[in-house]
Amino acid sequence: MIFRFKSVLIAGMAAMMLSSGPARAESLADALVLAYRNSNLLEQNRALLRAADEDVATAVAQLRPVVAFIAGSTFTAIPGTAAPSTLTSTAQITAEITLFDFGRSQLAIDAAKETVLATRDGLLQVEQQVLLTAVQAYTDVLRASEFVQLRQNNVRLITEQLRAARDRFEVGEVTRTDVAIAESRLAAARSSLSAALGDLDIAREAYKAAVGQYPGTLRPPPSPPISASSEDQAKAIAERTHPSIAQAQHEVQASEFNILRAEAAKKPSITGNAGARVTSTGPANLTAGVQLNQTIYSGGSISAAIRQAAARRDASRASLHQTVLQVRQNVGNAWARLAVSQAVLAASDQQVRSSQLAYDGVREELRLGARTTLDVLNAEQELLDARTNRVSAEVDRYVAVYSLLSAMGLLTVDHLNLGIVTYDPAAYYNAVKNAPNGTVSPQGERLDSLMKRLGRN
Secondary structure, three states: OHHHHHHHHHHHHHHHHHHOOOOOOEOHHHHHHHHHHHOHHHHHHHHHHHHHHHHHHHHHHOOOOEEEEEEEEEEEOOOOOOOOOEEEEEEEEEEEEEEEOOOHHHHHHHHHHHHHHHHHHHHHHHHHHHHHHHHHHHHHHHHHHHHHHHHHHHHHHHHHHHHHHHHHHHOOOOOHHHHHHHHHHHHHHHHHHHHHHHHHHHHHHHHHHHHOOOOOOEOOOOOOOOOOOOHHHHHHHHHHHOHHHHHHHHHHHHHHHHHHHHHHOOOOEEEEEEEEEEEOOEEEEEEEEEEEEOOOOOOOHHHHHHHHHHHHHHHHHHHHHHHHHHHHHHHHHHHHHHHHHHHHHHHHHHHHHHHHHHHHHHHHHHHOOOOOHHHHHHHHHHHHHHHHHHHHHHHHHHHHHHHHHHHHOOOOHHHHOOOOOOOOHHHHHHHHOOOOOOOOOHHHHHHHHHHHHHOOO
């Protein structure tokens, strides 16, 4: 009776866990949308992208005048003399602007723009990671739920076998050994059910971390999206579309601009300046001028900067080649895992069919006295293992499809057509690319409004 009570209690806990959450069944698309909207990782990388956008604004500002204002007063007294003390006040405003620097400032802008594009592609890669994690979490919950149901059914079946064995023992048809075997199997089944419930709880926590809330009733996943018709086609698509490759390409271009910037440092620059100064003891004066600045000797720092920029360019080129190789390898691995998972699923289907036939036959032979309780329990265990293997095989195949999409660079909200408004990486860039001042320009005021909408003011 104690064992039977524990079995009912565990089954009730499983039912509560499986039925918790909203009444409407959640789909995989719902989970992906929630993951996209609730991801702290995406929010972090969006902020990093906005920081990269500001590098463009900073570079643009180098081409604009710098206006400064200085005001102060000086009190002068000479102790021990009859000279009167004096108070002198001054106010001065100056302006300086780079007139010509052989393209150094423009090259800085171009390099910053390439870095922005590279960061956008990095954000897209993070989006793929977030969505793939959500797919894995969704299917893990479904797998764990199926395992709980299988273990519950196993406990019920073995409980029935134990009851039948005890009845036959009472009439002398079997020995005490048959009853003990059934009792042992029932204890093992209850232990496996407890483990399955624990795995379900772990899967629910992983789902919350990936999606932002605990799962309710999950719908079976829909048919997986189409990826590619062949491995070669998948690799070709990946080389054209994968954000990691695009990111590496922009990093190479940025490094090329940085080499030109370092070389331009050898050339002079021309700056213009103007100023006005007013004192309390004399008339105001105005100044204006042009300066030519040329570094004659820098101790080798300029040459070192050029060599350093060239080395970084070489490193970024090697990184691009390695990224292409890695992407192609990842596509090949994903394609192989998909093929394996499909083969395993087909074999699991056959295993389930054969195990079901064997189990039904052994039960009938037990009724006729040609089989023992142990034979039935063994057949039932093989059927449970076959069904468990099939559940895992189906989940693995589903995840393999989305893993292949990710390896190809296609696991994005837009490509999956989830039908939601996505983050616009160009909105903030367009607001800051001309280095607006929020206090003095209409464009800056629009930027302040955008920052408030982002919740970052």
